[in-house]
Amino acid sequence: MRADDRRFRVLRAIVADYVATQEPVGSKTLVDRHQLGVSSATVRNDMAVLEEEGYITQPHTSAGRIPTDKGYRLFVDRLTKVKPLSAGERNAIEGFLSKAVDLDDVLRRSVRLLAQLTRQVAVVQYPTLVRSAVRHIELVGLSETRLLAVVITDTGRVEQRTLDLSRPVSAEQVQRLRMLVAEQATGQRLDQAAEALHAIGDTGSGVPVDAESAEMAGLLGTLLESLVEHPDERLVLSGTSNITGSFADPPSLRGVLEALDEQVTLLKLLAVLEHPEAMRVSIGQENLDVNLSGTSLVATGYGSGEVLMGGLAVVGPTRMDYPGTIAAVRAVAQYVGMMLSEN
């Protein structure tokens, strides 16, 4: 398999050169710039094979080769050592993030930082509330059938959701419910509180309540569950201007910006993450959205310990510095996780 091995080295060299120069790379420049130990003719043969196997392609006859999505995929899959960030960079990250005063600030600083480090577009998802305990739940009647629930956790996070009720409730009922909820949920972990609220109304719960309150308590319980399970569907974006250089072609640039504006696609891509440590690279056509067929997404989760709190990603052209981006994404994710756990 020595020949196969060399072919992979050729592919790697092509990726490296193309990422650096943004220009199709030919056999001669390849042997000049990398120590491949063979002549350009040999490289040409290897390139012919690589092309036949679909790893590289030429934009037009008699131009150099550029990697295909499949080529990048192989390159990324075989990445062994992710070059760690320099001590200076790590210090810069820590210094910049530690100045954050609240959740919004942490997230905004993180995306910004990530965008600057990678010179691409960065995205961070608002975190979930796993493991937090309920400090207070406030209920506000918006209309006869709409209730706003505000949940404050002991970690200082605040979440609000609207509740749609099946039948109208009176102000007194809301007031009673408020007391009931305070009694049952305060101090508990979110999931426990959810359970407790569901239990109300069940026979033998020991808490005497009317039917409406029981229903609403149930709704609240489900709401708490959804707070725990479903990550917030908000995203923070930064560095949009960085991709102007990467997509000179106006229509494709427009497409990318549209996709970023939509957010739906991004949320879907981030939703597949299941573990904070998981690093997912999605290249070109692998993204479902046609608008993103020219981009790659480097995504990972963040959280405290094993618990996934949210996702974080970098979006850039398929022609990007994967090792560098992966390193930056991972590092920032780790710091964000730390910042959010230690509170």
Place this chain on the structure above:
Amino acid sequence: MRADDRRFRVLRAIVADYVATQEPVGSKTLVDRHQLGVSSATVRNDMAVLEEEGYITQPHTSAGRIPTDKGYRLFVDRLTKVKPLSAGERNAIEGFLSKAVDLDDVLRRSVRLLAQLTRQVAVVQYPTLVRSAVRHIELVGLSETRLLAVVITDTGRVEQRTLDLSRPVSAEQVQRLRMLVAEQATGQRLDQAAEALHAIGDTGSGVPVDAESAEMAGLLGTLLESLVEHPDERLVLSGTSNITGSFADPPSLRGVLEALDEQVTLLKLLAVLEHPEAMRVSIGQENLDVNLSGTSLVATGYGSGEVLMGGLAVVGPTRMDYPGTIAAVRAVAQYVGMMLSEN
């Protein structure tokens, strides 16, 4: 002043044509497309005068003329009738916005709508909390010297701010403060509550408190004031992809995106608004930011009645349909104001 009058009509025609076609407009096409009642030669003379006065310019010798910033300024200042939106459009706005379930949703739908209506970039600022009453204030100790204050208003808005204390406080002190604040502030309008909190510690307030609590109450008071006075410094953006067409030139496009990313500039531009009805158009170089020297900003405030709650704007190329944009911005601002007042 008949000649002067005609010259203005020529300028108006140039603006109209240039906005429509995006191409420099010459004297002949001008007389063809508009009923100016004079020959092209006369128009040429007028154009020469307009150019000398700085209202129009030619990109290069023997091309048509395009309006300068000064030209747009005159055009906008002399705008009398803002064409009202069609009934269909108004219905569409109302229908789309009325589906919103909470504040975030209202704002997101508004920007989105505005971006679609104008085919440009839309910005909305989070609203202030004027006139709201305090339903609940929750305090969470983050560290010995940091306190998170969460304010819930009767309108269902939730705001959180961090408080930096000059000396460490104990959990019991925070607990005592919580009771105190609940007693003094709940149910009051924000500004009244702020006053009440400041009054604590003053001689003769009748409320016996220790020095630390008094200090913290004071801090809370100032915090409430700042909630009332300073608009939230968050913005929601939409329609970024729309400007790719308007700025074919990559570097200038990048500049605009950078400015939008920064937000600081936008916040400054929105900060000058003082009244919900005020409509402010800032053209080209009038924007302080060099990155925005090719764009115009059409901004207005929104709120309930006389009270300004926040700003709302459209950013686009100086070559934009001012009457249409102004109409759309005004209409959306009115609806947003309504949505946020009626809650």
Place this chain on the structure above:
DNA sequence: CTTGGCAGACGGGGACCGAGAGTGCCAGCT
């Protein structure tokens, strides 16, 4: 299996040119 050599293909860039659009100016008309 590798290498050097060679012919062939093809895009990019520069030079050239003609068409078209637009201007400025002037003389004449009202």
Place this chain on the structure above:
DNA sequence: AGCTGGCACTCTCGGTCCCCGTCTGCCAAG
């Protein structure tokens, strides 16, 4: 005095042509 038609001039834009350089594929020899 102001408007108009005419005319000469200027300049950009788009198309064509052609050459240069680069890169490939293939082949025969090591």
